[in-house]
Amino acid sequence: MPTHPDTPFIAPVSAMPPRVLVADDDAASCRFLCDGLRSLGAQALACGDGMMALQHACAEVFDLLLLDCRMPGAGALQVLTSLRGNPQAGSAECIAVATTAELAPRDRQSLLAAGFTEILLKPCSMADLQRVLMLVQPERSDACVLDDQAALSSSGDTATMLALRRLLREELILLEQELEPLSRDRFGFGERLHRLRSSCGFCGAAALSTQTIWLQQRLSEREATPAALTRFRKTLLTTLQALDR
Incomplete structure (x- = not known):
């Protein structure tokens, strides 16, 4: 690393x-x-x-x-x-x-x-x-965490994919730091997840994309629960680990 x-x-x-x-x-x-x-x-x-x-x-x-x-x-x-x-x-x-x-x-x-x-x-x-x-349990497979084939299909070439993944890494570090206060702002959190979902798609962050979509669904019904936030944070950290390899 x-x-x-x-x-x-x-x-x-x-x-x-x-x-x-x-x-x-x-x-x-x-x-x-x-x-x-x-x-x-x-x-x-x-x-x-x-x-x-x-x-x-x-x-x-x-x-x-x-x-x-x-x-x-x-x-x-x-x-x-x-x-x-x-x-x-x-x-x-x-x-x-x-x-x-x-x-x-x-x-x-x-x-x-x-x-x-x-x-x-x-x-x-x-x-x-x-x-x-x-x-x-996304940590069971790096392929599920970062799908290079999907990322290349979205970004077009390796250089662009790597540049987008560096931006995603910075975004995830900041999001992890802000996660607790942000989770109390249902609208703001939903908007942040909407942007993250797009970034995940371009970078092939399959596991985090799945968790982001799921959390968006939960926020559309009620505030995020501790269990939902724990699962999302776990996948976020796993994705960061994969990005740093």
């Missing part, structure tokens, strides 16, 4: 095993998802219906929810809507991914508008599960 007199020390980001709630009434799908997540280092809890998933998500803190769109009792949309409406729930601010075997364009828009970060189509692969885990 290069050293500069004005470069702040950034503590390494620890990688704790993410806790994932998998809700699916299809036994084969549930088994594959849980076994796959566990093989990737996650802790997975399985349940077979929507109401049970909601009970677990209210009582416990998970890092990620995988919710099947069609389950007995309540589907993914109903579960997440109830969970987001209960700020006392342990996983009220948890990142959620909807799983489904078929998806119409209008259904995709409804799920994203309801707060799902992504939709996972079944049958899925181990690569798909790895990508989903990166939503909550």
